[in-house]
Amino acid sequence: xxxxxxxxxxxxxxxxxxxxxxxxxxxxxxxxxxxxxxxxxxxxxxxxxxxxxxxxxxxxxxxxxxxxxxxxxxxxxxxxxxxxxxxxxxxxxxxxxxxxxxxxxxxxxxxxxxxxxxxxxxxxxxxxxxxxxxxxxxxxxxxxxxxxxxxxxxxxxxxxxxxxxxxxxxxxxxxxxxxxxxxxxxxxxxxxxxxxxxxxxxxxxxxxxxxxxxxxxxxxxxxxxxxxxxxxxxxxxxxxxxxxxxxxxxxxxxxxxxxxxxxxxxxxxxxxxxxxxxxxxxxxxxxxxxxxxxxxxxxxxxxxxxxxxxxxxxxxxxxxxxxxxxxxxxxxxxxxxxxxxxxxxxx
Amino acid sequence: xxxxxxxxxxxxxxxxxxxxxxxxxxxxxxxxxxxxxxxxxxxxxxxxxxxxxxxxxxxxxxxxxxxxxxxxxxxxxxxxxxxxxxxxxxxxxxxxxxxxxxxxxxxxxxxxxxxxxxxxxxxxxxxxxxxxxxxxxxxxxxxxxxxxxxxxxxxxxxxxxxxxxxxxxxxxxxxxxxxxxxxxxxxxxxxxxxxxxxxxxxxxxxxxxxxxxxxxxxxxxxxxxxxxxxxxxxxxxxxxxxxxxxxxxxxxxxxxxxxxxxxxxxxxxxxxxxxxxxxxxxxxxxxxxxxxxxxxxxxxxxxxxxxxxxxxxxxxxxxxxxxxxxxxxxxxxxxxxxxxxxxxxxx
Numbered sequence: 001x002x003x004x005x006x007x008x009x010x011x012x013x014x015x016x017x018x019x020x021x022x023x024x025x026x027x028x029x030x031x032x033x034x035x036x037x038x039x040x041x042x043x044x045x046x047x048x049x050x051x052x053x054x055x056x057x058x059x060x061x062x063x064x065x066x067x068x069x070x071x072x073x074x075x076x077x078x079x080x081x082x083x084x085x086x087x088x089x090x091x092x093x094x095x096x097x098x099x100x101x102x103x104x105x106x107x108x109x110x111x112x113x114x115x116x117x118x119x120x121x122x123x124x125x126x127x128x129x130x131x132x133x134x135x136x137x138x139x140x141x142x143x144x145x146x147x148x149x150x151x152x153x154x155x156x157x158x159x160x161x162x163x164x165x166x167x168x169x170x171x172x173x174x175x176x177x178x179x180x181x182x183x184x185x186x187x188x189x190x191x192x193x194x195x196x197x198x199x200x201x202x203x204x205x206x207x208x209x210x211x212x213x214x215x216x217x218x219x220x221x222x223x224x225x226x227x228x229x230x231x232x233x234x235x236x237x238x239x240x241x242x243x244x245x246x247x248x249x250x251x252x253x254x255x256x257x258x259x260x261x262x263x264x265x266x267x268x269x270x271x272x273x274x275x276x277x278x279x280x281x282x283x284x285x286x287x288x289x290x291x292x293x294x295x296x297x298x299x300x301x302x303x304x305x306x307x308x309x310x311x312x313x314x315x316x317x318x319x320x321x322x323x324x325x326x327x328x329x330x331x332x333x334x335x336x337x338x339x340x341x342x343x344x345x346x347x
Numbered sequence: 348x349x350x351x352x353x354x355x356x357x358x359x360x361x362x363x364x365x366x367x368x369x370x371x372x373x374x375x376x377x378x379x380x381x382x383x384x385x386x387x388x389x390x391x392x393x394x395x396x397x398x399x400x401x402x403x404x405x406x407x408x409x410x411x412x413x414x415x416x417x418x419x420x421x422x423x424x425x426x427x428x429x430x431x432x433x434x435x436x437x438x439x440x441x442x443x444x445x446x447x448x449x450x451x452x453x454x455x456x457x458x459x460x461x462x463x464x465x466x467x468x469x470x471x472x473x474x475x476x477x478x479x480x481x482x483x484x485x486x487x488x489x490x491x492x493x494x495x496x497x498x499x500x501x502x503x504x505x506x507x508x509x510x511x512x513x514x515x516x517x518x519x520x521x522x523x524x525x526x527x528x529x530x531x532x533x534x535x536x537x538x539x540x541x542x543x544x545x546x547x548x549x550x551x552x553x554x555x556x557x558x559x560x561x562x563x564x565x566x567x568x569x570x571x572x573x574x575x576x577x578x579x580x581x582x583x584x585x586x587x588x589x590x591x592x593x594x595x596x597x598x599x600x601x602x603x604x605x606x607x608x609x610x611x612x613x614x615x616x617x618x619x620x621x622x623x624x625x626x627x628x629x630x631x632x633x634x635x636x637x638x639x640x641x642x643x644x645x646x647x648x649x650x651x652x653x654x655x656x657x658x659x660x661x662x663x664x665x666x667x668x669x670x671x672x673x674x675x676x677x678x679x680x681x682x683x684x685x686x687x688x689x690x691x692x693x694x
Contacts, residue, residue, distance in 0.1 A: 234619075250627070252620070252624065255620050255624070258620070267618070271612065272581075272617050276577060276599060279635040280596045280597070280599065280635040280636075280637070281635070283637055283640065284635050285634050286626060286632070286633035286634070287626075287630075287631075287632050287633070288628070288629065288632075289630050290627070290630055
């Protein structure tokens with residue numbers, strides 16, 4: 001028998017109240033066993049950090065079960081197969097799977113997917129060509145009904161969802177307004193992702209001020225609001241929606257630290273009745289979605305978008321954190337908007 | 348020259364604060380002129396009273412312009428042509444048009460429609476086969492995606508919209524839960540319109556209590572909520588929606604007396620963020636609509652539903668108020684739920 005092999009993983013040590021702290025996480029070694037029949041051992045090279053993980057840290061009903069205390073934090077990850085006890089997968093294959101915040105994983109081969117050779121770098125499977133990019137593509141194409149000449153607003157525009165949404169929308173001839181958390185991010189949104197306008201939300205004290213700025217940039221109103229942040233932006237955009245506008249509800253990261261994924265957040269200027277009335281009188285269409293319901297469409301997305309990413313027509317930014325030990329603080333920074341593009345941990 | 352002819356109409360005397368009073372209306376005589384070329388003179392037999400008219404009394408942006416002070420109250424009306432200066436319309440023809448709260452109207456022939464001989468009584472054009480019935484049919488078929496075995500909830504179930512919705516839904520094999528404002532109305536909803544269950548909303552002190560009652564009647568959750576009342580029912584139903592549920596936002600009469608058509612209404616238990624989060628995690632589809640955008644589809648509705656009304660398969664109730672002088676108080680009663688079925692004024 002060979003000596004025991006160890007790797008590190010990150011588990012949930014305690015549930016956060018509001019913004020998580022590093023004490024909510026535990027970095028711990030674990031024994032890496034050899035794969036049993038049907039399993040493979042994957043040496044993880046990158047795992048993903050995404051806002052939705054904040055919801056998994058609460059012990060509240062959400063669209064997925066919470067992470068249990070003492071259990072590994074969930075995440076999509078990519079890596080190379082180091083040992084295989086599965087017929088279809090060979091040592092050296094690159095694979096994607098929901099392996100979590102970990103340096104290595106022994107997983108059932110049915111739970112991982114081989115990454116096509118054409119995808120390079122492999123970490124694209126966590127961002128532009130993975131869950132976040134797919135989220136932007138699905139939401140816009142399934143619920144957005146985008147038409148040339150219309151105006152779209154999306155928050156967190158330099159993130160992997162927002163940047164996919166605006167680039168797809170621009171290709172369809174829409175005017176795009178992005179929102180980001182710094183002037184530097186706004187410059188990037190314009191220069192790299194080609195948004196027509198970008199607003200730094202930190203420059204606005206209130207939703208009303210932000211609404212005025214959006215009205216100036218979108219004098220003909222907003223046709224599509226891709227909702228991934230909630231908060232001030234949400235309050236600012238809804239009154240500017242045009243008749244027959246579409247609101248695509250994908251996330252609300254600015255509220256995730258408030259109660260059960262935002263349930264307790266308060267709005268400044270908008271009541272429920274006011275929102276409901278606007279949906280009526282503006283004849284809005286509002287669709288919530290969770291991308292994990294739609295994995296069967298992933299290959300259609302990859303077929304559509306991979307060539308555009310490979311050719312550079314659709315751009316992406318990776319914000320790479322080195323070392324699993326830095327994952328908790330990077331995740332906390334993500335919830336505060338400190339990342340710059342798709343946040344991945346290189347392990 | 349013949350002597351001047353007079354008729355009476357109801358104009359908006361002042362704008363209400365909260366629930367209107369009879370002093371907000373003025374019943375006044377006016378001179379009925381002879382029709383000019385292209386016009387007809389209609390002797391109105393019935394006009395319609397509907398909750399949306401409350402919105403027209405406010406001087407606030409809504410989906411339609413407000414009624415101006417001193418101008419006639421808007422309404423759909425039916426009547427017989429008494430004089431015609433239009434080629435296509437003859438004396439004695441039955442017609443429908445938006446003639447308002449009036450005993451007679453001289454209107455451009457292009458603004459009225461002949462009522463088919465098969466429709467009897469003609470006042471059906473104001474209810475089951477008119478705007479309210481069409482509203483229920485359009486909302487359910489366009490946005491509801493109803494499937495046999497699903498559960499639907501609708502408020503004001505004995506009204507002309509709600510009763511159309513539940514009867515169509517039952518024909519499609521859905522379980523239907525109606526809400527009404529008295530035990531007598533509930534009995535009617537069950538006996539006449541065949542709803543599976545009816546709740547008297549006056550028996551519930553809070554949205555939470557009503558939610559428990561709905562949970563008991565719909566242990567598998569609610570798939571379609573046809574929203575025409577807002578208020579307590581709205582708060583009670585949203586948390587009981589199933590994943591991929593559909594909310595069809597057609598009206599919110601319980602809020603119409605609060606601010607600009609409900610904009611200032613407050614909810615007991617639900618925040619905007621909470622509602623938004625439920626739309627996300629339950630992946631709900633919410634669609635507001637205003638039926639006047641869809642008149643081009645009216646004939647399809649009439650083709651579909653008229654035979655069912657004629658055969659008695661789809662039932663309706665008319666609540667007939669005699670005399671234009673009683674229209675204001677009847678309308679105020681409508682906003683309080685005092686009507687029993689479709690409210691029309693026989694003039």
